[in-house]
Amino acid sequence: MNSNKIICGTSFLLPKNEAWNILGPSNKITFSEYGDWRGALTKCKKNQMLVFVIFVTDFLYNSPQINKNSKKNFDLVKILLRNIEQHLKKTSSPTIITISSWKHESIIRQVSSKNNLEAMSNNIFSGLEKLRSLYSNFYILDLDKQLSLQGIKNAFDNRNWYLAHCRLSTVGLNILTKSLSAIINRITKPSKKVLVLDCDNTIWGGVVGEDGVSNIILGQDGLGSAFVDFQHAANKIKQEGTLLALCSKNNEKDVWEVFKKHQSMVLKRNDIAAYKINWEEKYQNLKELSSELNLDLSSFVFWDDNPIERDKVKKMLPQVLTVEPSNNVIEWPDMLSGMDCFAKFNITKEDAKKTKQYQMRAKFTKDIKSDIDEISFLKSIKLKAKAVSMNESTIKRASQISMKTNQFNLRSIRYTEKEALNLKKNTFLVNLKDIYGDHGLVGLVCTKKIDSKFIFLENFLMSCRVLGRHLESWMLNKILQDAKRSKFEFVIAEYIPNEKNGIAKNCLEDHGFKLIKNTKNKKLNKISLKKYVKNGKIYIASVKDTKIPFVKVYE
Amino acid sequence: MNKINNKLKEILKKTFPKVKIPLKKNLKAGDFEQWDSLGHLNFLLAVEKFYKIKFTMEEMIKIKTFDEILKILKKKGSKKK
Numbered sequence: 001m002n003s004n005k006i007i008c009g010t011s012f013l014l015p016k017n018e019a020w021n022i023l024g025p026s027n028k029i030t031f032s033e034y035g036d037w038r039g040a041l042t043k044c045k046k047n048q049m050l051v052f053v054i055f056v057t058d059f060l061y062n063s064p065q066i067n068k069n070s071k072k073n074f075d076l077v078k079i080l081l082r083n084i085e086q087h088l089k090k091t092s093s094p095t096i097i098t099i100s101s102w103k104h105e106s107i108i109r110q111v112s113s114k115n116n117l118e119a120m121s122n123n124i125f126s127g128l129e130k131l132r133s134l135y136s137n138f139y140i141l142d143l144d145k146q147l148s149l150q151g152i153k154n155a156f157d158n159r160n161w162y163l164a165h166c167r168l169s170t171v172g173l174n175i176l177t178k179s180l181s182a183i184i185n186r187i188t189k190p191s192k193k194v195l196v197l198d199c200d201n202t203i204w205g206g207v208v209g210e211d212g213v214s215n216i217i218l219g220q221d222g223l224g225s226a227f228v229d230f231q232h233a234a235n236k237i238k239q240e241g242t243l244l245a246l247c248s249k250n251n252e253k254d255v256w257e258v259f260k261k262h263q264s265m266v267l268k269r270n271d272i273a274a275y276k277i278n279w280e281e282k283y284q285n286l287k288e289l290s291s292e293l294n295l296d297l298s299s300f301v302f303w304d305d306n307p308i309e310r311d312k313v314k315k316m317l318p319q320v321l322t323v324e325p326s327n328n329v330i331e332w333p334d335m336l337s338g339m340d341c342f343a344k345f346n347i348t349k350e351d352a353k354k355t356k357q358y359q360m361r362a363k364f365t366k367d368i369k370s371d372i373d374e375i376s377f378l379k380s381i382k383l384k385a386k387a388v389s390m391n392e393s394t395i396k397r398a399s400q401i402s403m404k405t406n407q408f409n410l411r412s413i414r415y416t417e418k419e420a421l422n423l424k425k426n427t428f429l430v431n432l433k434d435i436y437g438d439h440g441l442v443g444l445v446c447t448k449k450i451d452s453k454f455i456f457l458e459n460f461l462m463s464c465r466v467l468g469r470h471l472e473s474w475m476l477n478k479i480l481q482d483a484k485r486s487k488f489e490f491v492i493a494e495y496i497p498n499e500k501n502g503i504a505k506n507c508l509e510d511h512g513f514k515l516i517k518n519t520k521n522k523k524l525n526k527i528s529l530k531k532y533v534k535n536g537k538i539y540i541a542s543v544k545d546t547k548i549p550f551v552k553v554y555e
Numbered sequence: 556m557n558k559i560n561n562k563l564k565e566i567l568k569k570t571f572p573k574v575k576i577p578l579k580k581n582l583k584a585g586d587f588e589q590w591d592s593l594g595h596l597n598f599l600l601a602v603e604k605f606y607k608i609k610f611t612m613e614e615m616i617k618i619k620t621f622d623e624i625l626k627i628l629k630k631k632g633s634k635k636k
Contacts (some may be wrong), residue, residue: 017597018569159612163596170600 003093003188008032008040009053012166019173022181034165041087049093051180052084053143055167056101056121073120081127088135092418094187095135096180099124100143100167102152136417139183139345146179147172182340190404192242192321192341193299194273195234196286199248199255201305203231203267205329208254219264229333231266237342238271241351243293243358246275247285247302273358282309283316292365293358294464296406296500301341346417348397350440360436361465368468378469378553381435385474385554387428388441394429395420397441401429401463405444406500408472409461410493410507411536413446427459430475432466442466443475447483448532450492453525455483456532457493464503470550476511477548484543491543492529496536512546513539559628563621566605570598583620595619606631 007013007020007029014020015031023029030048032040037052044050059076088095101121109115128140147155155172168176200207204227205217217224238244244267248255255277259269274292276285282304290297298319304310305325314322321341325332344351364381371377388394399420402413415423423446430443446459457479462472483491493508509515516538519529523540560580568576571589576582584595596615602624603609608631610618618624 014593014597014600016593018601159610159615160600163612163615164593170604 003049004028004030004045004047005049005051006030006032006040006044007051007053008037009035010037010055010058011035011161012164013053013168013176014160014164014166014173017170017173019170019177022177023184038083041083044087044091046090046092048091049184050087050091050095052095052097053176054080054097054099054124056099056117056124057103057167059120060117073116074123077120077123077127080124081131084128085131088131088138092137092416094137094139094184094416096139096141096183097128098141098143098176098179099128100147102144102147102156136421137187139187141179141183143176143179146175150175186340186343186345190299191344192301193295194243194245194289194293194301195237195342196245196247196289196300196302197234198304198306198309199246199250199258199277202303203227203234204258204262208258209250213254213258213261216258216262218262223329224264226330226333228264228266230329230336233333233336235266235271236337238355239352240342240344240347241354242342243273243295243355244271245289245293246272246277247282247289247304248275248277249279249282250277252277270359271355273355274362281312283313286313286317286320292362294361294407294467301339303336346396346400348400350397350400353440356437357439357465360439364434364436364468375550375553382433383469383471383554384433385471385478386431386433387445387478388431390420390424390427390429394441398423398427398429398444401441401444402459402461405461405463407464407502408467408504408507409501410457410504411459411496411534412498412501413459430462430471432469432471434469439463439466443471445475445479447479447491449488450527450529450532452487453489454527455488455491456529457491458532460493467503470553472507473511473548473550474554477551480541480543480546480548489543490523491541492524492532493539493541494533494536495539496534508539508541511541511548513541516540559625560621562605563602563624566601567598570594570601581620581622585619599624 005023005028007015008031012034013031016026020026020029035058040050041052084097099121101117103117105115125140125142132138132140144152150171155169155175156167157169157172160166160169166173197203200209205223206215208216218227219225220228234244246255256269259265259267274289276289278285282302286297286300286302290300297317301321301323302310302313303323303325304313310322310324313320325335368374368377390398396417399415399417402415402420406412426448427444427446429441430445432439432442442463442465444459444461445457448456448458450456460475462475479491493513495504495508497505516524519538529538564576564582567582571587571594574587574589577586584590590598599610599615599618606628608628610627614627618627
């Protein structure tokens with residue numbers, strides 16, 4: 001939220017109005033001069049986020065002759081799109097364009113034929129859509145859809161237009177800034193990872209322990225179908241990569257009986273990644289779910305019909321997002337599918353497999369606990385790691401994993417998709433398979449050449465769901481082997497501690513890397529690390545002499 | 556009346572968070588640098604939002620002082636005190 005932003009529009013946007021505060025400190029926001037979107041598009045620096053607010057009527061207003069001349073209208077769209085494309089070509093930061101094409105119009109004209117305004121906005125939309133397929137980090141919002149939630153009439157204000165050439169009312173301006181903030185939020189922060197659901201009166205109506213499986217409210221009619229739709233909504237976000245968990249005060253047997261026997265259940269038992277069905281306090285259960293899944297509670301969302309349970313969780317675990325659902329269950333399906341915190345811009349192949357992968361992880365954790373000898377256990381599960389180079393199909397995942405991995409991450413360097421495009425050289429993703437299944441792409445390594453002797457470990461991260469398999473050892477070994485082959489002598493690495501990556505703290509030392517306390521250390525051969533490192537702990541490993549442990553568990 | 560005056564001051568402070576508001580009763584547009592025409596517009600929109608009223612275009616152009624705003628709020632019978 002705190003990066004520098006340039007905001008421009010086809011008409012005035014009331015800079016400094018309090019509605020803009022939601023986008024962060026005002027000293028980070030620059031508004032272009034009134035209507036000077038062309039200037040903003042050309043002046044916008046590489047590292048500045050650009051927001052461009054288009055009102056299609058402004059084009060017609062500024063040159064009324066276009067209204068009658070469809071060719072000129074077409075030319076104008078061309079110029080607009082060309083300017084936008086030139087900007088997209090040079091920027092490495094996000095670009096957000098919002099479009100509103102509403103104009104008060106007689107209903108007779110609306111039904112008789114397509115007017116110029118509509119033709120023009122269709123042209124703009126299809127042009128932008130093409131650009132979106134070519135450039136990542138580019139977001140297009142149909143503003144009218146958002147404005148219509150409050151009523152278009154409330155969102156526009158002719159008085160503001162004639163007074164200051166601002167199309168929007170205070171209401172409209174607030175909808176615009178809130179929508180922008182939702183988009184920017186998701187660009188900079190990952191989506192929530194777990195939805196924890198209560199059972200009774202949440203995924204079905206009634207109390208199974210009292211009413212019995214056949215008497216709960218769930219099915220085709222009335223309220224029962226609202227619960228069915230709520231389950232459909234939960235299932236959809238599950239398919240997009242959010243884990244579903246149950247947290248219910250119930251007898252476990254009763255709950256699974258509903259899952260097994262009730263004809264109208266949409267969710268199946270294997271859709272549930274983890275569960276706590278008992279009579280303990282829910283905040284305790286949430287904590288346990290968090291350690292079981294090895295996911296931070298700040299990525300949890302809690303949905304429960306009971307206000308007392310909600311209040312307790314809110315008080316004890318403020319980092320969990322506790323949803324305040326409407327009192328009216330019929331509103332729930334829309335509410336859940338409309339929640340921004342689960343939605344993602346891109347769904348990768350990995351997302352659809354998420355639940356399966358966590359179930360595999362749970363089984364692995366259970367098995368390794370019951371085996372006495374770790375090494376022979378790991379040898380028996382047929383671990384197979386593979387480096388996967390960067391290409392069209394893996395770039396999205398490289399960006400996604402760099403954004404999402406918080407714990408086992410040495411430097412927490414994040415890549416947007418566009419930045420990931422530039423990584424091809426010296427970068428690889430890691431695929432892991434074992435008898436539990438294919439874990440997908442779970443690691444990312446990126447190195448940079450410093451000079452003929454030294455390389456720098458720019459990025460090194462691993463998804464926590466494969467923890468305990470010494471995959472990090474395999475990855476470090478692979479880096480050293482590659483370095484050896486390219487005749488490098490030393491690998492320099494850095495650990496930048498933060499609130500979440502404590503788990504990676506000893507990783508380098510445990511694998512034979514040596515801490516460098518002073519950057520004037522003579523081993524460094526006078527190379528300057530300033531260009532590479534930040535202010536973390538710096539380590540060095542000799543390619544020749546470093547022995548990586550645990551590699552033998554890999555085939 | 557005093558109560559509304561204080562409320563207006565609060566809204567003014569929120570509109571211009573970095574400015575030290577001068578100590579006088581009948582404040583008016585232009586009293587400090589940031590209270591220019593755009594600042595005034597943003598201020599009046601915030602007053603509208605708080606009192607749930609709407610100024611006409613003529614009013615928006617004409618009113619410059621707290622006293623004038625008070626008069627109009629009274630006339631419109633704002634729902635809040």
